[in-house]
Amino acid sequence: MRLLSTDALQGSIDVPADKSITHRSVMFGAIAKGQTKIKNFLRAQDCLNTLQALKELGVPIYDDGNTITVTGVGFSGLTSARQAINVGNSGTTMRLLLGILAGATFETKLIGDASLNKRPMQRVISPLKQMGATIMGENQQEFPPLIVKGNSHLTPIKYTMPVASAQVKSAILFAALQAEGQTKIIEKELSRNHTEEMIAQFGGKIHIDGKIISLYGPQILEGQDITIPGDISSAAFFLVAGAIVPNSEVILRNVGMNPTRIGIIDVMKQMGAHLQITDKDQVNQSATCIIKSSSLKATIIKGALIPRLIDELPIIALLATQAQGTTIIKDAQELKVKETNRIDVTAWQLQKMGANIKATEDGLVIHGKTPLHGAKVSSHGDHRIGMMLQIAALISEDSVELEKPEAIAISYPNFFQDVKQLVKRRR
Numbered sequence: 304m305r306l307l308s309t310d311a312l313q314g315s316i317d318v319p320a321d322k323s324i325t326h327r328s329v330m331f332g333a334i335a336k337g338q339t340k341i342k343n344f345l346r347a348q349d350c351l352n353t354l355q356a357l358k359e360l361g362v363p364i365y366d367d368g369n370t371i372t373v374t375g376v377g378f379s380g381l382t383s384a385r386q387a388i389n390v391g392n393s394g395t396t397m398r399l400l401l402g403i404l405a406g407a408t409f410e411t412k413l414i415g416d417a418s419l420n421k422r423p424m425q426r427v428i429s430p431l432k433q434m435g436a437t438i439m440g441e442n443q444q445e446f447p448p449l450i451v452k453g454n455s456h457l458t459p460i461k462y463t464m465p466v467a468s469a470q471v472k473s474a475i476l477f478a479a480l481q482a483e484g485q486t487k488i489i490e491k492e493l494s495r496n497h498t499e500e501m502i503a504q505f506g507g508k509i510h511i512d513g514k515i516i517s518l519y520g521p522q523i524l525e526g527q528d529i530t531i532p533g534d535i536s537s538a539a540f541f542l543v544a545g546a547i548v549p550n551s552e553v554i555l556r557n558v559g560m561n562p563t564r565i566g567i568i569d570v571m572k573q574m575g576a577h578l579q580i581t582d583k584d585q586v587n588q589s590a591t592c593i594i595k596s597s598s599l600k601a602t603i604i605k606g607a608l609i610p611r612l613i614d615e616l617p618i619i620a621l622l623a624t625q626a627q628g629t630t631i632i633k634d635a636q637e638l639k640v641k642e643t644n645r646i647d648v649t650a651w652q653l654q655k656m657g658a659n660i661k662a663t664e665d666g667l668v669i670h671g672k673t674p675l676h677g678a679k680v681s682s683h684g685d686h687r688i689g690m691m692l693q694i695a696a697l698i699s700e701d702s703v704e705l706e707k708p709e710a711i712a713i714s715y716p717n718f719f720q721d722v723k724q725l726v727k728r729r730r
């Protein structure tokens with residue numbers, strides 16, 4: 304596919320719904336008692352896989368095209384699926400479902416696509432096994448396909464997390480809601496807290512003290528009405544586009560502003576971006592972002608900041624190619640076990656376009672500012688790499704061809720329409 308390029312972006316877009324919160328809204332709706340009504344559900348492949356998975360586990364879900372109504376069955380009301388559940392490309396779906404199914408006495412086989420088959424699952428298998436669940440990969444491996452057989456008498460654990468991962472934390476919390484007694488999780492670094500927030504929103508009790516989370520189980524949650532805010536991880540592509548394309552002013556409405564997710568805003572401000580945040584909505588944790596073409600300087604991104612912008616690192620790497628000086632990203636080894644090895648793929652694809660970027664063991668080193676030129680690039684089936692490359696193409700001197708653009712529908716089905724809407728002058 305030939306990508307668009309331009310020398311001006313102008314206009315506004317409504318940011319699509321948050322993927323992490325969408326997954327969780329259906330999961331919490333399913334394991335609660337009573338009805339959950341979800342507005343602004345993200346109709347992207349990953350989230351549709353979560354919806355389908357819960358239907359296959361016996362949860363009544365009705366979609367009127369606007370609102371999704373989930374009739375909660377409680378953990379004990381889930382029923383055995385007729386066949387293996389295919390969660391496609393979605394790591395969140397597989398890992399969180401393992402936590403939910405840790406207390407179900409029937410057996411479930413979870414399968415996914417070729418990319419998911421390479422993603423590490425030991426990080427969830429290990430704590431869930433300690434709690435009493437049985438989870439097996441084929442040939443004793445940690446990789447999907449996985450078979451999970453739960454245990455109706457799960458035991459609570461005290462668990463110090465070896466990785467900063469919201470998915471691992473969430474899987475343990477779903478199991479903890481079913482276990483008798485106190486579970487304590489000690490986070491390595493603070494990661495996105497949507498699961499903790501939703502436990503409270505659905506009427507549960509959870510105690511958080513910095514990196515220590517404690518929860519007494521078992522708990523029965525109650526269905527809620529939820530409106531999903533926009534996804535900062537999707538907005539990120541246009542935040543960067545607005546900053547690096549000359550003559551630009553882009554307004555992004557309904558951007559989720561959960562503090563555990565807004566690392567990219569801190570980084571862009573630090574780099575000198577003309578970024579303004581207005582119309583803050585405290586209830587919905589969202590705001591409007593206005594970004595203008597910016598003259599940028601390099602920065603260092605590491606440590607506790609990494610989990611707050613983990614999915615934004617490929618697009619931040621592109622931003623750094625347009626900043627004066629050397630940007631260093633470190634402590635980001637988790638990027639190697641996403642949909643692709645995002646350290647290597649980001650460096651490799653941007654190098655093809657003339658960027659001065661090098662992969663390191665745990666991150667990237669980017670020397671700016673370099674002009675980008677045309678090339679044949681590939682998403683490698685990774686939605687975030689595909690979107691990053693379209694934004695790179697906007698400032699490319701000549702034409703860029705993208706292989707596997709269809710991957711973008713995993714999190715942002717209307718991405719190319721939104722790009723088109725903002726492009727004022729095609730080159």
Ligand SMILES: O=C(O)C1=C[C@@H](OP(=O)(O)O)[C@@H](O)[C@H](O)C1
Pocket residue numbers: 322323324395467468469470471473495613614637
């Ligand atoms: O919990 C979530 O919704 C997510 C957590 C992160 O993964 P890890 O928990 O593996 O860091 C993130 O990369 C992913 O896109 C979504």
Ligand SMILES: C=C(OP(=O)(O)O)C(=O)O
Pocket residue numbers: 349392393394395396614641642687714
């Ligand atoms: C890593 C991602 O998602 P998941 O882990 O759910 O596949 C992502 O969306 O960038």
